[in-house]
Amino acid sequence: MTAPWRPDPGLAGERTRLAWARTAIAFAAVGAALLKKELEIGLATLAVAPLVFAAGRMAARASTPEQRARRLLAVAVTVTVVAILALIAALLIPGPDSLDQLLPRHG
Amino acid sequence: MRVGGATSSGGAGDPGGAGMAGAHPAETEPDARFTMANERTFLAWSRTALALIVAGLGIIQLLPPFPGVPWGRHVLGVPLIVLGALAPGAAYTEWRRNQAALRRGQPLPPSLLPRILAVAIVCVGIVAAVVVLIAAVR
Numbered sequence: 001m002t003a004p005w006r007p008d009p010g011l012a013g014e015r016t017r018l019a020w021a022r023t024a025i026a027f028a029a030v031g032a033a034l035l036k037k038e039l040e041i042g043l044a045t046l047a048v049a050p051l052v053f054a055a056g057r058m059a060a061r062a063s064t065p066e067q068r069a070r071r072l073l074a075v076a077v078t079v080t081v082v083a084i085l086a087l088i089a090a091l092l093i094p095g096p097d098s099l100d101q102l103l104p105r106h107g
Numbered sequence: 108m109r110v111g112g113a114t115s116s117g118g119a120g121d122p123g124g125a126g127m128a129g130a131h132p133a134e135t136e137p138d139a140r141f142t143m144a145n146e147r148t149f150l151a152w153s154r155t156a157l158a159l160i161v162a163g164l165g166i167i168q169l170l171p172p173f174p175g176v177p178w179g180r181h182v183l184g185v186p187l188i189v190l191g192a193l194a195p196g197a198a199y200t201e202w203r204r205n206q207a208a209l210r211r212g213q214p215l216p217p218s219l220l221p222r223i224l225a226v227a228i229v230c231v232g233i234v235a236a237v238v239v240l241i242a243a244v245r
Contacts, residue, residue, distance in 0.1 A: 016143040019150045026154045030161045037168050059146065065136065065206070072149055072202060076195035079156045083192030086160050090167040090188060095180055099171045 013060045020056020023075070024049045030082065038089045045082055052078075137209035145205045152198035152220060156191040163187030175245030179238040183231060190227050194220065 008014065031046030055071050136142075166184035173179035197220055204216050 010140060012140040012143040016147055019147040023150045023154050023157075026157045030157050033161050033164065059143075065142075068142070068146065069203070069206075072146065073199060075150070075153050076199040079153050079160075079195040080192050083156065083160050083188055083195075086164050087185065087188045087192065090164055090181075090184060093168065095168050096171050101171075 017056050017060040020059055021053060024053035024056065027052055027078075027082075034086070034089075037093055038085075041082075041085045041089060044085075048078055048082075133212075134210045135212075137206070141209050142206070145202055145209065148205075149198050149202040152201075153195055155224070156194040156198075159187045159191035159194065163191065173238055173242035176238050176242050179242065183235055183238065186227065186231060190224070194224075197223075 028046055028049035031042050031044075031049065034042030034045055036042075052075065055074070059068065059071060163184040163186070166187070167180045170180055201216075201218055201220065208215050
C-alpha cells in the first residue's frame with residue numbers, strides 16, 4: 001500500500017470515537033433501565049458511562065497496543081460484571097404479579 | 108510503522124511465508140485503520156451484550172407472568188442475560204486473535220459469535236412462541 005499519507009483516511013479515528021460514544025450511551029441506557037428496580041446497580045452502571053466516553057477520547061489518539069488491549073479488557077470485564085449483577089437481580093427480585101401492579105391505575 | 112515491507116501488503120495469499128525464516132512470519136503493528144476497525148467490532152459486540160442484558164432483565168422484571176406458565180419469564184430472560192455475560196469475553200478473545208493475525212499479515216480467523224448469537228435468538232424465539240401458546244391454551 002503506497003497511498004499518500006493523509007490525516008485519518010476514512011475517518012477511522014472519528015468513527016472509532018463515535019463507536020465508543022455509542023457504547024457509553026448503551027451503558028447509560030442499561031443503567032437507567034436498572035434504576036427503577038435495582039437502584040445501586042443502576043447508579044453504578046450509569047457511572048461507568050462517562051468513563052467509557054473518556055476511554056474513547058483516549059482511543060482516538062495514538063496509544064500503545066498494550067494500552068488499547070487494557071481499555072478493551074476493562075470494557076469486557078465491566079459488561080460481564082453488569083450481566084452477572086443483572087442475573088442475580090433477576091433471580092432474587094420478583095417480577096410483577098399482574099399488569100395492574102406494573103401499571104397502577106389512578107382513580 | 109512499516110519498515111520491512113516484505114509482509115506489508117495483504118498477506119492473505121502468502122501461505123508459504125514460513126519458508127522464509129522458518130519460524131513466525133514477521134510481526135509488525137498493523138495499519139491503524141485495521142486496528143481501529145477491529146476495536147469497533149469489539150465495541151459493537153459489547154453493545155450487543157448490553158442489549159441482551161437489558162432485554163433479559165426487561166422480560167423478567169417488567170412483564171406480567173404468563174398465565175399457567177410461572178417459569179415462562181425466567182426461561183426466556185435468563186438465557187439472554189447469560190449470553191450477555193459470555194459475549195464480552197468471547198469478543199475480547201476474538202479481538203486479540205484478529206489483532207495477532209493482522210500483525211502477522213495473515214487472514215483473519217473465522218468468528219463464531221454471529222452463529223452463536225443467531226442460534227440463541229432463534230431458540231429464544233421458539234421458546235417464546237411455545238410459552239405464549241401454552242399460556243393461551245390454559
